[in-house]
Amino acid sequence: MGRKGPAEFKGTFNGLYINVDSNASFEEIILFLEKLLKDKADFYRGSKIIGLTGKSFNYREKAMVEALIEAQSGIEVISLEESVSEVKKVPETLKVEIEKESVVEKLVVAQAGADTHFVYGTMRSGKSVHFAGHVVVVGDVNPGAEIIAEGNIVVMGRILGFVHAGSSGDESAVVVANLLKPTQIRIAKYISVPPNDDHSEHTVYPERAFISEGLIKIEKCH
Template identity: 30%
Template sequence: MTQKKQHVTIKGTKDGLIFILDDLCEYTFLRDELIEKLSSKHYQNNEGPEVKVRVHAGYRYLSKEQRIELTEIITNDKNLSIEKIESYVITLEEAEEMKQQSELLTLTRVVRSGQVLRVKGDLLLIGDVNPGGTIMATGNIYVMGALKGIAHAGFEGNEEAVITSSYLVPTQMRIADVIYEADKVQSNQVMEAAFINQETEEITIQKVQQLIRYRPHLQKNLHQIID
């Protein structure tokens, strides 16, 4: 007698549970087996601490509706919560969004009072940001000039973003939702970098030379270096 193939594998870790989904079977088989497995008394107990669940879908593309359905199956009337649903497959729109977020836009200009410059990805501005001017990027902000206005890096929630400037005297800086007010900024801030300190959850200013200690992931495409 052949053993029935399992389409859902549930593994326990120190951080919670991992649901590994077969990426070759039909979605309906996967859904029905998940419902069956989670119908046991072991998972029906909704008392006690919440258990985090990570779902690995492999090379299966899950539509928005399927993600919602799986989330409801896993969490309804159970002390389980979805931490993340992962898949190796993404849509063209998601790929384009990732491409934009990783790109560096270089501009040579002065951002004057009243002007607002918003970009996707990282921004390299060769020029000044005057008082009353604002620059915003979903990624990092690099200013080869004086930053005297407002700078908001990671404005879509990226707390790993950084702000650097040749002369850092802003009226305000923001990284994600964290604000650094002008009255905390000292004058003569030459070649400085601002980032969120993970321990204090506040924006810290250091010399740009120290940035590699706190944000080593900023180094990219090292294979392009010619010895």
């Protein structure tokens, strides 16, 4: 069956992919998705978006698509990252369009590949990512959201929820974010809960959590 528009949902056992026409403009795609969701919201209600194929979106475009989907349907957006089978390196848009501290960008670039799971947009309460590799989030991790990764966790935003790096026992794993204020942080078998009197909302430098002398320690990334 031929394509009926610049975007379509493709079902897999694990969820839906958005298959995008590489020749279509972003404006055409967003308008078509808006109409598609209005016409078939009930059909797709309860589904999960787990990826994107056919065309690369930048961070702002991904945020707009996620907002549109969640506002107009019962579809949960787990990720709008490109399919691992089609993406072998970090998208150029991630390198040049996200203005964050260089230490975070370097970690993102270093970890890019098939063993890295990218999440574009804020992880809200109830969202969960479990991955046998590294996890990179371009956005915040809100309270009630969780990330469990066998490798490192890098968040280009704030960590306010639950994170567990090195979940398979890797004590060399690290957690990096622009603000580390999780409800609980774990690295390998070690657990730490930040003090309740920590009211910081912004830091000049990103923060890194790591294992040292049997404890989880947090330091600034200068």
